[in-house]
Amino acid sequence: MTKPKVLISDKMDPNAARIFEERGCDVDVITGETPEELAARIGDYDGLAIRSSTKVTAAILDAATNLKVIGRAGIGVDNVDIPAASAKGVVVMNTPFGNSITTAEHAIAMIFALARQIPEANTRTQAGEWPKNAFMGVEVTGKTLGLIGAGNIGSIVAARAQGVRMKVIAYDPFLTPERAVEIGVEKVNLDDLLARADFITLHTPLTDETRNILSRENLAKTKQGVRIVNCARGGLIDEEALGDLLDSGHIAGAALDVFKTEPAKGSPLFGKPNFICTPHLGASTTEAQVNVALQVAEQMADYLVNGGVTNALNMPSLSAEEAPKLKPYMKLAESLGSLVGQLAHGNLTSIAIEREGAAAELSGKPIEGAVLAGLMRQYSDTVNMVNAPFLAKERGLDVRSIRHQREGAYNTLLRVTVGTENGDRSVAGTLFGSDAPRLVEIFGVRIEAELTGHMLYIVNEDAPGFIGRIGSLLGEAGINIGTFHLGRRETGGEAVLLLSVDQPIPESVVKQACALQDVKLVKPLAF
The missing domain is CATH 3.40.50.720 (NAD(P)-binding Rossmann-like Domain)
Incomplete structure (x- = not known):
């Protein structure tokens, strides 16, 4: 069996190369190359271990025909084009706690x-x-x-x-x-x-x-x-x-x-x-550099040799058998976690993740990790589906995963409820056609929507003319509306509007929307 090949392209503790070799990988240490030189070389390697100097651009990834994993020895991954890596099927890992x-x-x-x-x-x-x-x-x-x-x-x-x-x-x-x-x-x-x-x-x-x-x-x-x-x-x-x-x-x-x-x-x-x-020296000690180098070598070698996934930024910790079935649920779970994280007010004390119908038959841990990753991403730029449960535990969040065998209105349903100092807030979603995630309830209001891109969440009094007013405001601001999603508790009561737009909404427009007649709350969202 051919050994996986790893390239270390930035200066790193020499023990990292030793770990790769001990765990069954061939490793080359070639630092200081130009982007053109790296692009010419990278096609020979299964793994790329970097620090902050190497810039893994879309062009580098295009040339990386065999690359399976990128390991960043450190926290920040600004030097890696993660969307391009994901599109290529390349796992991106970091070491978020080494320094x-x-x-x-x-x-x-x-x-x-x-x-x-x-x-x-x-x-x-x-x-x-x-x-x-x-x-x-x-x-x-x-x-x-x-x-x-x-x-x-x-x-x-x-x-x-x-x-x-x-x-x-x-x-x-x-x-x-x-x-x-x-x-x-x-x-x-x-x-x-x-x-x-x-x-x-x-x-x-x-x-x-x-x-x-x-x-x-x-x-x-x-x-x-x-x-x-x-x-x-x-x-x-x-x-x-x-x-x-x-x-x-x-x-x-x-x-x-x-x-x-x-x-x-x-x-x-x-x-x-x-x-x-000081010139960004926070992580610059001998001990920290050793720690992150050894950690990234261990993580990458485990993935390349055994298929284990740790601290990945663009995929959950999943087995090869589970991944295809869980993928749409993971997307739904992360979106629901992100939604409730962006909208829930007050300090969060607990989170409950409920699965019913077809969702109840699936492994709960990956779904829980995806919800927590979406939730915690509002507060941490190094969170992923692996370390999100750790971050939640560290902050004292009471996390519960609940499996219901009951049959409900939907063939499959995920519900995420967070406890706050202002009471519980809950959102729910399902899959349409087995692979299309949809929001179906938000804080007790039934509403059907795809959570994607830039969105605007508005709570208002249910009154004639409001949709026209918000449409005119966004139109005058040059903001194109993609979709409208409406829900209300009762006729003439509190209503919810969730709309998708083609670009981020400026703060000035948000303030104008808040000032509209009948408006109670306006919140920009991003997915």
Whole structure:
């Protein structure tokens, strides 16, 4: 039997190559090639192990005639064209938890550097000055640290901060009261965190929900003299507003390891008082580099030799026999999870996944993983069907999978119900013709719709003329409507409109829709 061939195209710990060889793969280590050179070579390989330097574009994938798996030693996969890889049937894996400790420690280091103004003091001392009286720092002991995001990395930061006697408060939509007690933090809302925190550190991915979470408006709500640290993702902070508030003295200091545009060679923050920056070093320690290299080699070798799938970003953990039958259910499950995740308000405490009819006869774990992946994707950009259950457990979510043998109105049905501080919210879907996923109920309202692309969800009073008003508004904004889906609880009562559009809906149009007569809620959706 021919051994699978693997190419390591970026610098990686040499033990990764050893693991591939020990597990039955032939491996070549060839780094620093141009895209043209890689395209000419890649057709010989079954696996490609990369870090951040290699760009796996559609052109590279077109030339990768034998490629079965791409393994990214690290979290981010911005350098991989995942849709193109999926179209080619290439599995894309990453190692989402291999550098958590390293990133958390970098954030803690930034907190201390800000508190004692270490970089500037070092520079002036080495320049021959002795500016002992120029730097009046602050103690971190007894200060309040505000975490925006209390997942894997955030919880490690909390533990380290508590070790130096900081009080830790946290804002995270998925943080349950039980999990907050477990990691020793106080769960708060965002406004409360902004008003109380002496230090704020971010540990959330960049999603539509978190983009610009520290906007100019929110930065203005912070406590006078706050210090802000971001070792998570660029784009979470309005950098121009941050610079203005550093100038004014409202913000006493800021430390960024990530920027909206990287490499950051012209940031408005450069030269600001008590501003510290590093060039995206959060994951850059010897230990982290070793961990992610070994993990990606183990995952890829297991897939190539045994067919095992771990931490895949574009496929579930499935056996070859289950995959064809489960595929349409996985799509339905992920869409329902994404829908309820985008629409449910308040902190989530539980999630129930119910299967009835034909769905009840299928394996529940892959369907559960798909629902959780759709749900958690609103809050994590590294989630997949393998690590989504771990992330849900980490946040203290009570996950239940329920199999009903009863016969209902549909031959097959999936129902997803989340518990929130505002009560339970439920959505349900079925398959048409055995392979076409459809939404059939949303929060108690019967409605039939395909969940795809960009959509707009509207709750309004059932009154004549509303459809014309919303149609005119979108038409005047140059937004083409693909489909209309209508439902209502009762005549003249609350109605639901779910429509698909050809492009993202600008925030200004959403605000205009909110102002229309009879409208209660407007929410853009993306699938």
